[in-house]
Amino acid sequence: xxxxxxxxxxxxxxxxxxxxxxxxxxxxxxxxxxxxxxxxxxxxxxxxxxxxxxxxxxxxxxxxxxxxxxxxxxxxxxxxxxxxxxxxxxxxxxxxxxxxxxxxxxxxxxxxxxxxxxxxxxxxxxxxxxxxxxxxxxxxxxxxxxxxxxxxxxxxxxxxxxxxxxxxxxxxxxxxxxxxxxxxxxxxxxxxxxxxxxxxxxxxxxxxxxxxxxxxxxxxxxxxxxxxxxxxxxxxxxxxxxxxxxxxxxxxxxxxxxxxxxxxxxxxxxxxxxxxxxxxxxxxx
Amino acid sequence: xxxxxxxxxxxxxxxxxxxxxxxxxxxxxxxxxxxxxxxxxxxxxxxxxxxxxxxxxxxxxxxxxxxxxxxxxxxxxxxxxxxxxxxxxxxxxxxxxxxxxxxxxxxxxxxxxxxxxxxxxxxxxxxxxxxxxxxxxxxxxxxxxxxxxxxxxxxxxxxxxxxxxxxxxxxxxxxxxxxxxxxxxxxxxxxxxxxxxxxxxxxxx
Numbered sequence: 001x002x003x004x005x006x007x008x009x010x011x012x013x014x015x016x017x018x019x020x021x022x023x024x025x026x027x028x029x030x031x032x033x034x035x036x037x038x039x040x041x042x043x044x045x046x047x048x049x050x051x052x053x054x055x056x057x058x059x060x061x062x063x064x065x066x067x068x069x070x071x072x073x074x075x076x077x078x079x080x081x082x083x084x085x086x087x088x089x090x091x092x093x094x095x096x097x098x099x100x101x102x103x104x105x106x107x108x109x110x111x112x113x114x115x116x117x118x119x120x121x122x123x124x125x126x127x128x129x130x131x132x133x134x135x136x137x138x139x140x141x142x143x144x145x146x147x148x149x150x151x152x153x154x155x156x157x158x159x160x161x162x163x164x165x166x167x168x169x170x171x172x173x174x175x176x177x178x179x180x181x182x183x184x185x186x187x188x189x190x191x192x193x194x195x196x197x198x199x200x201x202x203x204x205x206x207x208x209x210x211x212x213x214x215x216x217x218x219x220x221x222x223x224x225x226x227x228x229x230x231x232x233x234x235x236x237x238x239x240x241x242x243x244x245x246x247x248x249x250x251x252x253x254x255x256x257x258x259x260x261x262x263x264x265x266x267x268x269x270x271x272x273x274x275x276x277x278x279x280x281x282x283x284x285x
Numbered sequence: 286x287x288x289x290x291x292x293x294x295x296x297x298x299x300x301x302x303x304x305x306x307x308x309x310x311x312x313x314x315x316x317x318x319x320x321x322x323x324x325x326x327x328x329x330x331x332x333x334x335x336x337x338x339x340x341x342x343x344x345x346x347x348x349x350x351x352x353x354x355x356x357x358x359x360x361x362x363x364x365x366x367x368x369x370x371x372x373x374x375x376x377x378x379x380x381x382x383x384x385x386x387x388x389x390x391x392x393x394x395x396x397x398x399x400x401x402x403x404x405x406x407x408x409x410x411x412x413x414x415x416x417x418x419x420x421x422x423x424x425x426x427x428x429x430x431x432x433x434x435x436x437x438x439x440x441x442x443x444x445x446x447x448x449x450x451x452x453x454x455x456x457x458x459x460x461x462x463x464x465x466x467x468x469x470x471x472x473x474x475x476x477x478x479x480x481x482x483x484x485x486x487x488x489x490x
Binding site: 103104105107108111115118119121122124126127130133137216217218219222223226 | 289303304306307309310311314315317319321322325326343344
């Protein structure tokens with residue numbers, strides 16, 4: 001019974017994330033192709049409106065997928081949406097002001113390879129991952145609804161997508177609207193990457209609640225996810241320039257898709273193995 | 286996720302989770318980040334030409350400007366954020382303070398060369414180990430896109446620091462957009478302190 005219900009839960013948690021990755025890639029590709037084929041460039045308020053829509057679509061896709069697949073078994077929707085909103089609020093109120101105004105990363109992170117990596121890890125990565133951690137750890141983590149390890153990944157991804165949505169909105173507002181093709185790629189890359197990095201943090205949170213992982217488990221998980229966030233984000237920023245001086249956002253989207261797919265495959269596999277070990281040792285409730 | 290799904294084990298007690306370790310990790314990481322930021326933004330490059338030495342932020346790049354000995358600027362912003370050193374012949378003093386006479390002549394020539402030039406103030410100071418005179422001013426500068434692209438000029442703010450050495454007048458010109466000067470934006474965080482750093486490291490023959 002335990003194995004069966006765990007498998008069902010994994011499926012209900014995994015499917016929205018798989019759908020999210022696929023749908024975001026499809027969405028980005030369709031909008032980019034339409035944008036280049038039609039050639040109509042909205043301007044002024046129209047451009048801003050379209051751009052803002054693009055910024056929130058990745059999160060909307062995930063939420064819709066999550067709600068649609070919720071028929072398998074009832075889920076605490078309000079908690080998932082609440083963590084998503086909290087991720088967005090923490091990004092807007094703390095994350096982005098700290099990164100951009102206090103540390104002013106954008107003014108010095110391009111100074112060199114090592115500087116860029118260090119800034120991405122020790123400022124951007126750690127702040128983003130800690131706020132995602134906080135959005136889960138100090139809210140739903142202690143609730144009775146958070147009752148399995150997979151929940152860590154689900155709520156972590158929700159917080160990450162919330163964070164990404166705020167980053168995307170700021171990106172659009174600061175740019176005064178974005179080019180359809182390049183803009184949709186960027187918001188999709190942000191959503192995929194932040195959801196994936198948040199999934200790693202969620203994995204550590206998931207196991208921390210139900211297993212005795214030692215005192216360094218959570219700090220180690222936070223640091224590992226911050227390092228991966230920093231390094232992979234840095235690589236994703238360089239990918240569009242892979243072909244030389246020409247900017248090609250498709251490279252970034254492909255990279256983000258591979259990273260997201262690999263991360264979620266890894267964390268779900270790790271959770272499955274941990275559960276199997278626990279069941280084999282007779283530790284299941 | 287739901288009550289129906291079997292939990293893998295009983296939740297651990299809060300006391301087993303040393304939460305302060307997480308906060309300590311974040312704190313240590315941010316301190317490292319701040320130190321890296323400080324190291325990068327404080328780094329300067331020093332260039333010399335004909336006995337003149339000028340230091341500017343390492344993130345800036347040398348610029349080619351007419352009639353300058355040395356020039357550098359922040360290439361991340363299309364206008365503003367730059368420094369240069371010029372050498373011109375000092376006017377004959379004729380009994381007046383040579384520095385004030387040179388500053389007056391320099392200010393007039395600047396007014397002719399810059400659109401919408403307006404002096405904001407002058408003051409005596411020291412620079413490059415000598416008595417110096419500062420002229421602070423604003424002017425309008427066209428963006429690289431130019432009027433053809435429909436862009437409007439940018440209000441610039443500049444400080445020229447003048448030093449007389451031998452027969453020559455040396456002028457250190459520091460410029461930044463008025464917006465950056467007022468807002469201390471991320472693009473140009475601390476114009477006043479940066480200006481002080483540049484002036485204090487300036488050397489003339």
